[in-house]
Amino acid sequence: MRAFKIPLLTFIALLLLGVVLQFSVNAYIQILILQILMFGIASMSLNLVNGFTGQFSLGHAGFMAVGAYTSAYLSQVFPGFLEHTHLLGFFLFSLAAGCMAAVFGYLVGLPSLRLKGDYLAIVTLGFGEILRVILLNIEPLGAARGISGIVPYPELGFLDRFWVSFAYVSFWFLICFFSLWRITRGRFGRQFLSVREDEVAALSLGLSTTKIKVRSFVIAAFFAGISGSIYAHLISIITPTIFGFMMSVNIVVMVVLGGMGSFTGSIVAAAFMTIMPELLRSLQSVTGVDLRMVIFSLSLILIMIFRPTGLFGELEFSDVIKKWKRKNA
Amino acid sequence: MQDVLQHLINGLSLGSIYALIALGYTMVYGVLQLINFAHADIYMMGAFSSFYLSRWLNLEAHPGMGSLVLALVASMATCAVLGVTIERLAYRPLRNAPKLNILITAIGVSLFLEFTAQVVFGADPKVFPTLINDVALIETPFVILKSLDVTVFVVTLLALGVLHYLVYHTRFGKSMRAISHSLTTANLLGINSNKVIVITFIVGSALAGVGSVLVGLKYPKIDPLMGIMIGLKAFIAAVLGGIGNMTGAVIGALLMGLSEEFVVAYLSSTLRDALAFGLLIGILIWKPSGLLGQNSIEKV
Amino acid sequence: MSMLKTESLSIHFGGLKAVDQVNLEIQKGQLFGLIGPNGAGKTTFFNLLTGVYRPTLGKILFDGKDITSTPTVERSHLGIRRTFQNIRLFKGLTVLENALIAYDQKLSYSIFDTFALNKKFDSQEKVAAEKALSLLQLFQLDRHVHEKAGDLPYGAQRKLEIIRTLMSDPKLILLDEPAAGMNHSETEQLMNLIRKVRDDFNLTVLLIEHDMKLVMGLCEQIAVLDYGVKIAQGAPQEVSRNPKVIEAYLGLEAES
Numbered sequence: 001m002r003a004f005k006i007p008l009l010t011f012i013a014l015l016l017l018g019v020v021l022q023f024s025v026n027a028y029i030q031i032l033i034l035q036i037l038m039f040g041i042a043s044m045s046l047n048l049v050n051g052f053t054g055q056f057s058l059g060h061a062g063f064m065a066v067g068a069y070t071s072a073y074l075s076q077v078f079p080g081f082l083e084h085t086h087l088l089g090f091f092l093f094s095l096a097a098g099c100m101a102a103v104f105g106y107l108v109g110l111p112s113l114r115l116k117g118d119y120l121a122i123v124t125l126g127f128g129e130i131l132r133v134i135l136l137n138i139e140p141l142g143a144a145r146g147i148s149g150i151v152p153y154p155e156l157g158f159l160d161r162f163w164v165s166f167a168y169v170s171f172w173f174l175i176c177f178f179s180l181w182r183i184t185r186g187r188f189g190r191q192f193l194s195v196r197e198d199e200v201a202a203l204s205l206g207l208s209t210t211k212i213k214v215r216s217f218v219i220a221a222f223f224a225g226i227s228g229s230i231y232a233h234l235i236s237i238i239t240p241t242i243f244g245f246m247m248s249v250n251i252v253v254m255v256v257l258g259g260m261g262s263f264t265g266s267i268v269a270a271a272f273m274t275i276m277p278e279l280l281r282s283l284q285s286v287t288g289v290d291l292r293m294v295i296f297s298l299s300l301i302l303i304m305i306f307r308p309t310g311l312f313g314e315l316e317f318s319d320v321i322k323k324w325k326r327k328n329a
Numbered sequence: 330m331q332d333v334l335q336h337l338i339n340g341l342s343l344g345s346i347y348a349l350i351a352l353g354y355t356m357v358y359g360v361l362q363l364i365n366f367a368h369a370d371i372y373m374m375g376a377f378s379s380f381y382l383s384r385w386l387n388l389e390a391h392p393g394m395g396s397l398v399l400a401l402v403a404s405m406a407t408c409a410v411l412g413v414t415i416e417r418l419a420y421r422p423l424r425n426a427p428k429l430n431i432l433i434t435a436i437g438v439s440l441f442l443e444f445t446a447q448v449v450f451g452a453d454p455k456v457f458p459t460l461i462n463d464v465a466l467i468e469t470p471f472v473i474l475k476s477l478d479v480t481v482f483v484v485t486l487l488a489l490g491v492l493h494y495l496v497y498h499t500r501f502g503k504s505m506r507a508i509s510h511s512l513t514t515a516n517l518l519g520i521n522s523n524k525v526i527v528i529t530f531i532v533g534s535a536l537a538g539v540g541s542v543l544v545g546l547k548y549p550k551i552d553p554l555m556g557i558m559i560g561l562k563a564f565i566a567a568v569l570g571g572i573g574n575m576t577g578a579v580i581g582a583l584l585m586g587l588s589e590e591f592v593v594a595y596l597s598s599t600l601r602d603a604l605a606f607g608l609l610i611g612i613l614i615w616k617p618s619g620l621l622g623q624n625s626i627e628k629v
Numbered sequence: 630m631s632m633l634k635t636e637s638l639s640i641h642f643g644g645l646k647a648v649d650q651v652n653l654e655i656q657k658g659q660l661f662g663l664i665g666p667n668g669a670g671k672t673t674f675f676n677l678l679t680g681v682y683r684p685t686l687g688k689i690l691f692d693g694k695d696i697t698s699t700p701t702v703e704r705s706h707l708g709i710r711r712t713f714q715n716i717r718l719f720k721g722l723t724v725l726e727n728a729l730i731a732y733d734q735k736l737s738y739s740i741f742d743t744f745a746l747n748k749k750f751d752s753q754e755k756v757a758a759e760k761a762l763s764l765l766q767l768f769q770l771d772r773h774v775h776e777k778a779g780d781l782p783y784g785a786q787r788k789l790e791i792i793r794t795l796m797s798d799p800k801l802i803l804l805d806e807p808a809a810g811m812n813h814s815e816t817e818q819l820m821n822l823i824r825k826v827r828d829d830f831n832l833t834v835l836l837i838e839h840d841m842k843l844v845m846g847l848c849e850q851i852a853v854l855d856y857g858v859k860i861a862q863g864a865p866q867e868v869s870r871n872p873k874v875i876e877a878y879l880g881l882e883a884e885s
Contacts, residue, residue, distance in 0.1 A: 003746040056429055111614045117428055118364045122568070123613055126606035129561075133603040179744060186743040186750060187729075187736045187757075190722075194730045197719035204679060204713075205793060206705030206734045245557075249436055256433055293444035300437035305422045308430045 007178045011170065018166040030162045031234075032278065036271045037169045038230045041176045043254035043266040045223035048180055050252065051260035051314075052189065053216040054196025056117060059108070059124030060224050060251045062131045065243035066104045067097035067225025068232040069135065072147040075233075082151050087168060090153060094172065094229040101225025102218045109217035113210060128248055135240035146239030150232050169230055176223045180263055183219070192216050253300055259310035264317030269310070334472040336590050342478045342547070344586025345485035348579045349540035350563035351570070352492065353412075353533030355578040358567070359509035360522075360529050362428070366435035367415055369560020370442035371408050371534050375541035376551045377450055378407035380457055389458035396460045397480070397542070405538035412534030413527055421523070446553035454552040457545035481543050488539050489579065492532065496575065501528050509573060558602060562589075565609045571622025580620065630657045631690070632801055632833040633678070638687035639857075640677055647673045649857040650687070655801075655850070660827055661835045662848030662865075666877055670857040671837040672714055675803050678835075679711050680704050692800060706734055708800035712790040712807060714837075720779030724770060727778045727789055728761035731796035764792045768822060784811045788819070795826060804836040808843055820847045841878070845869060853877065 021030060046060045071093045075082055082089040112123040136144050153165040183189060191212045194202040199209050232238050254273050258265030280292045303310075312320055350372055357365045379400040383389060388396040419438050423431045467474040496502035504525045507515040516522055544559065545551055566585040570577025585605065592604050612619065633655040640648045648670045655661045663671050676682045678689060680701035689697045696704055710731075719727050736757060742750040765771045768788045773781060778789060787807055794802040807823070808816040824847065827834050838844045844851055845865040852862040855877040861868050868874055 003744070050429070056432065112610070115613055115617060118362075118432060119568075119613060119617065121432060122364070122564070123610060125561075126565075126609050130603050130606045130610075133599065137599055182743045182746065183740060186754060187733055187738070188740055188743060190726055190730045191733065193722055193726070194719055197721055198717050200681075201713070201717035201719065202730070203701045204705060204711055204717075205731045206702050206797070207730070208702050249440070252433065252436075256429070260429075289448050291448065294441065294448060297437050297440035297444055301419055301434055301441065304426075304430050304434040304437065305419070308423070308426050 007174050011174055014170040014174070015167055018163045018170070021166065022160060022163045027162070030166075032274055034162075034165055034169055034234055036274045037166075037173045038227050038234065039251070039254065039270040039274055040267045041173055041223055041227040041230070042251050043258065043270045044176055044180055044263045045220040045227070046251050047255045047258070047260065047263060047266045048184070048192070049216050049220045050255050051262070051266075052184055052192040052196060053213060055113065055213055055216070056121040057124040057217070057220070058121045058245075058248050058252065059126075059128040060220070061243040061245075061247035062108075062124075062128035063101040063105060063221040063224035064228030064231060064247070065128075065131055065135065065238075065240070066101040066221075067094075067228030068238045068243065069141055069147070069228075070097040070100040070225070071229035072150045072232040072238055073141060075151045076147065079151065082154075086154055086156065087164070090168060090233065094226050097229035098222040098225040101228065102222040105218040105221025105224075106214060109214045109221075110210075113213040113217060125245065125248070128243070128245060132240045132244055142239075144240065146237060146242075147232075148237040150236045150238070152236055153233055165234065169234075172226050172230065176226065177263060177267075180219075180223075184263075188215070257303060257310050259312035259314060261314040262310070262312040262316050265310060265312035265315075268312075268317070332594065336594050337587070338472065338474065338478055340587035340590030341583060342481045342586070343590060344583035345481055346540050346543050346547070347559070347563045347566050347586050348582035349485060349488060349536045349543070350559065351567040351578040351582045352575060353537045354564045355567040355570070355572055355575055356505070356529050356533040359573040359575075360505060360512070360526050361420070363420065363431055364435060364564065365533075366432070366560075367419075367438040367442060368412075368533070368537060369556030369563070370439050370446075371411050371415070371556075372537040372541045372560065373446060373551075373553060373556035374411055374442060375404035375408040375534075375538035376457070376545050376555065377446065377455075377553075379404040379538075379542050379545065380455060380551060383458040383460065388460055392460055392462050394461075397546075400460055400542050400545075401484070401539060404542045405535040408534040408538035408541070409531045412530040416527060416530045443553055443557075450553055452553060454550045457549040457551050459549070460542075460546060477546060481547065484539060484543060488536055492536065492575070495532060501525065505529055562605045565605050568609060568619055569612050571619025574619065574621045577619055577621035631655065632657045632659070632692060633835070634690040635678075636688040636690070638674075638677060638689060639685050640673060640682055641685045646857050648677060648684075648854075651854070651857075651859045653852055653859065653862075655833060655835060657833055658827070658831065659833055659850055660824070660848045661833070662844035662851040663835060663837050663854060664839060664841060664844050664851060665854035667839060669854040669877075671839075671854055672805060673857075674854065675711060675805055675837065678704075678803060679709060708798075709803065710794035710797070710799040710801075711803040712787070712794060712805050714805040714809070716786050716790060718778040718786055718789060718793075720777065722778060723775050724765065724778055724781065724789060725758070725761055725774045728765065728792050728796055729757055731793040732757045732760060733797075735797050760796065761792075764795055767826075768792055784815050787811070788822075791823075791826075795830065795832075798830065799832065801833045801835065804834065806837055806839070808838065808840070816843060823847065841869065 021033065042060060042064060046057065049055050049057045074093045074096060108124070108127045112120060115123060135141060141147065153161060153168055155161045156164050184192065191207055194207055195209050195212050202209050250273060254269040255266055257272065258267070258269030277292050280295060284290050350368070353368050354365060357363060357368070382403040383396070383400055386399065388399060415438055419434050420431065423434055461476065461480055463475055463477040465473050465475050466479060496505065504515065504520045507518065507520055508522055508525055512522060562585060563582065566581035567578045569584060570579070570581030585608070588608065589601060589604060593601050631654050635651055635653045637650045637652060638648060639646065639650055651674065663674065665671055673682065677684050680699060684697065688695060691707060691709065696707065719730065736753050738749045738753050762771065765774060768791070770785055770788060770792070773785065778786065781789065791804065791807060808819055811819060820843070823834060826832060848865060851865055851868045853860050853868060853874050860873045860877060861871045
């Protein structure tokens with residue numbers, strides 16, 4: 001049972017934190033917190049591909065779109081199902097969303113992962129764009145209007161909507177975090193790393209690099225799908241354009257900022273990238289124009305030049321604390 | 330069936346514009362193995378500079394060769410300066426950094442230009458002035474050849490001619506080709522690679538500047554995000570022809586222009602943007618090195 | 630019993646016959662040396678044996694099985710492991726990780742076992758780590774276990790590459806200039822190690838060197854390549870007296 005002890009304890013701690021947050025912060029901050037968890041799932045999973053496996057994917061938002069549309073469409077077609085099953089229904093829809101995204105991950109990954117570096121980046125970017133164009137043309141999925149009025153997470157008895165949403169999203173967040181953490185610590189983690197380090201050597205050691213890359217891609221796509229499904233039910237409206245190039249770039253930035261190969265770094269960066277634009281909102285009253293994106297892009301360039309390994313580099317948050325303690329001891 | 334010739338002209342005209350932009354991608358890729366994401370936005374800035382110059386000098390009142398040349402010069406100069414500045418400030422400090430970092434920097438520069446332009450110029454599209462009178466030079470029941478298309482062809486051919494001279498008949502061209510082949514060897518041979526890279530950025534960006542004016546004339550609406558789609562398509566054209574290969578870029582661009590024109594004419598206009606990416610994925614699966622690219626064998 | 634046999638193995642790059650009509654037979658348990666001047670086609674020959682290149686002509690038999698069109702990965706699973714002339718370690722990973730990656734094909738736990746952190750996962754990882762540590766000890770790299778492979782001194786990197794070939798009980802290991810860049814005493818030590826692992830693990834070893842002296846002292850059988858063609862084969866003493874071999878080497882020295 002040692003496998004479930006820490007995740008379970010963490011989950012209970014988060015449930016309690018949810019109670020605290022429910023009473024201590026306002027709805028605006030509550031939404032931000034939920035978004036941080038959602039983008040945390042997206043950025044952690046992309047880190048598996050970009051950080052651990054060394055493949056550059058620029059189409060992560062595309063997989064989120066697949067998940068979001070799957071979940072939203074299902075809840076539109078079977079509205080009664082969610083009413084009767086409550087959270088179990090949402091769970092099943094998220095699962096379906098993740099699986100659908102994983103299938104797309106496989107279909108995109110298999111042919112394109114033979115390509116290296118920039119080429120892969122362009123193909124994954126192309127996937128996102130093609131998906132957007134296709135979604136724009138599918139009438140049952142709302143075409144350009146998208147899908148709106150998506151069922152939000154319910155209130156359960158005396159438990160209010162924020163708490164339930166927080167519990168539900170935390171649940172997936174922890175599944176994502178612990179799955180990725182553990183996958184990367186045994187032979188599968190070493191396989192990913194070997195592909196990142198030297199493909200020719202990996203092949204000579206009997207590792208099928210294409211299979212490994214596709215596996216990394218499929219796992220990442222699955223969690224991107226979950227994250228997309230959460231997005232749909234949290235924000236309750238989705239359109240093809242939301243999940244465009246900018247969102248993919250945003251997630252890549254979270255990965256790079258947090259440090260390639262550091263899951264906890266990705267989470268911290270997801271929080272930073274979600275909160276920062278909100279803090280900068282007040283700047284607009286001074287300057288009169290919205291400079292947030294200018295600042296965002298400029299800091300992106302500066303970070304790349306002056307801190308290319310991101311906040312944590314390859315270290316996890318726990319390593320950073322250990323290091324800091326040693327320094328101050 | 331009688332439209333075929335007309336579509337051919339339109340497709341070639343569109344293709345020549347793609348070619349001018351694609352060359353910048355392919356040249357920079359040749360020397361740095363970098364997808365210069367900002368290239369499309371350099372192009373956008375070129376369009377705006379010629380737009381403001383035309384407005385300032387009221388060029389629209391005197392359409393003709395003179396106005397066109399002025400607009401071209403303004404755009405080329407802006408693009409060249411911008412290209413060099415970006416290379417110097419953003420790319421050079423990262424010359425030896427991991428590829429991913431440089432790629433993200435390039436995306437960052439691209440976004441910076443787009444968002445800054447939105448703040449400075451406003452997000453709304455602006456109408457590009459008519460710098461030459463668009464009259465039909467040849468008019469038959471099957472086909473109309475307009476002066477605008479002729480201008481596009483002539484200017485493109487001139488630009489390509491100059492480029493050809495630069496690349497194959499000057500010291501710079503020789504050095505550039507040497508660097509494309511191998512940066513380390515070129516450095517060993519005493520080639521000042523930084524200088525060559527700077528000139529490559531100047532030439533590539535100036536070509537995009539030419540392209541931006543031609544686009545402004547042909548599709549007279551410009552906005553800060555105008556570079557994104559055309560830039561991606563031009564890049565795909567470069568990949569199609571074999572990235573790093575200049576002849577390939579031109580051929581790829583013409584193919585791209587033609588196939589786009591025909592798909593829109595005979596299939597559906599919603600497929601316009603998906604086509605480019607479909608082509609890209611097709612070529613990368615079928616022949617990743619592009620039409621004229623060479624397969625490189627990795628040394629083990 | 631032959632472990633490896635090539636029949637008129639050839640590869641042509643355009644007009645260049647990098648390896649041409651090479652017939653070679655290596656017996657089980659043999660320490661076989663492949664020598665020749667620089668550019669003779671030795672590394673290309675390795676690339677053919679490991680499936681990096683497909684031969685233009687000819688056949689490769691491994692342990693009695695035709696592997697001419699078997700992909701690299703499967704050849705590795707069959708028991709052919711190699712090192713690289715220009716060292717291809719996973720430089721950013723630790724020494725231990727480098728060794729463990731090479732053990733991968735021996736592990737059978739699934740991705741769900743890693744989620745569950747169950748017994749299967751634990752016990753297999755433990756066996757893997759023990760195997761890695763024992764080899765690291767044998768090659769005296771155990772002090773460096775948690776260092777990054779890229780930070781090791783040159784000689785240690787070469788040794789780590791050899792360890793990687795040994796992790797999954799191979800039948801045949803191909804060593805591409807294992808002693809390159811080592812000093813005399815290091816080379817001596819390495820030769821003894823190679824002999825020892827051959828005996829302890831029942832291996833067949835094929836190694837490339839262009840330093841004749843090293844090969845003479847170590848190998849039981851030697852073949853000489855020149856311009857892609859096998860010009861001689863035999864016991865070390867025989868080969869070193871062969872006029873063709875002397876010419877190939879002297880000719881090169883006279884040129885340079």
